[in-house]
Structure formats: structure tokens, C-alpha cells
Amino acid sequence: MKRNKRFYIPAKWREEFDLQPGKDASITLHQDELWIQEPGEETDIVCTIGRGGSVLIPTEIVLLANFKNLQMFSVYVDREKRRVVLKAL
Template sequence: MLTMYKCKNFNKTGKILLPGKWRSQFGLLPGKLADLRFDHDQIIIEKADLESTHNKRLVSENGSIHIPKELQLLLDITEKEEYCLFIDEEDKSFVLKIISEH
């Protein structure tokens, strides 16, 4: 089950701050790799499976992660687009969804 955490505008750098409470619970600590996968108009962010072919990004020192340009294009994300970050405690992942007016 998804729990909404926060909605805000996407910025031009493509960085998303992952909330600390769940970051450590999900194993997404600074310096660790995360898998980012596109799935039905959303991006799933979870602890990396080294065998997977999904986009991989390092979790930064402050707990943020960069959404790669190719995923931004798949979701048709433009600067200042609003997104919501959801918590999926069951699957130990974050889910990023774009809230668009188009």
C-alpha cells in the first residue's frame, strides 16, 4: 500500500530528497546504489539489485537521488512539474508520480 509523503515541484537538476526515516529502513544509505525503474507512468526507487539492468544512481550524502534524463523524458517531466513522493513500506521502495494537468 502506498502512503503519500509529500508533493512539490520538480527542479531542473532532477534531484529528489528521500526522507531519512524510510531511507535507512529501505537500505538506501548515502553512497549506496539505488535502482530506478520506470513502471506505468511512475518511477520506483529501491535498493539496487546488482543483477538488474535498471538505471542505477548513488544516494548522496544528504539522502537525495538524481532522476536520470531518460526517465524524466519517459515521464514527460518538465521543470516546475509537480510530483508526489509515495512510501511503499511493503516493497521497501519510494514511488515518484507526476501530477500533471495535461
């Protein structure tokens, strides 16, 4: 995650989960993880995927997740639920 709270989704995962630039993505805070996936019916936070697969993580989510001062994340995918997961270390 960059200093401006942008995360770049790797191209392989963008293609696999159809998270292409210009499309919407939902950001969900679940315990100590952030989930990025296609929006569902009950999505609260939606952002547009930027050029190069960037997703701007809203400041409110960063503060709620206590990610503000953290530099290291574990990033993985949940293929069953079709989402990218960021977990603070």
C-alpha cells in the same frame, strides 16, 4: 524534485529502506511512476545516493516519463516492496 532533477529521499525512508548516502539505488520507470529502491538482480538504471539522501534522476528517464515540465509530485512509499514512489500529478 529540484530543477537539476534531484530528489531528496526523506531521512526516515532512507533508514527504513537502507537507502543511505554512498549506497546504490535502482531507478525504475513503471507507467507514470518512478520507483527508487535497493538494486535487484535485473536492475537497468543504478545511481549512487548522494549526500543528504539525494538521487539524480537520469535525463532519459525524465523525458520518457514526461516529467520535464512538471513541478508537482505525489511521493509515497510501498513498504511491502521497500521502495519510494514518485508519481507526477
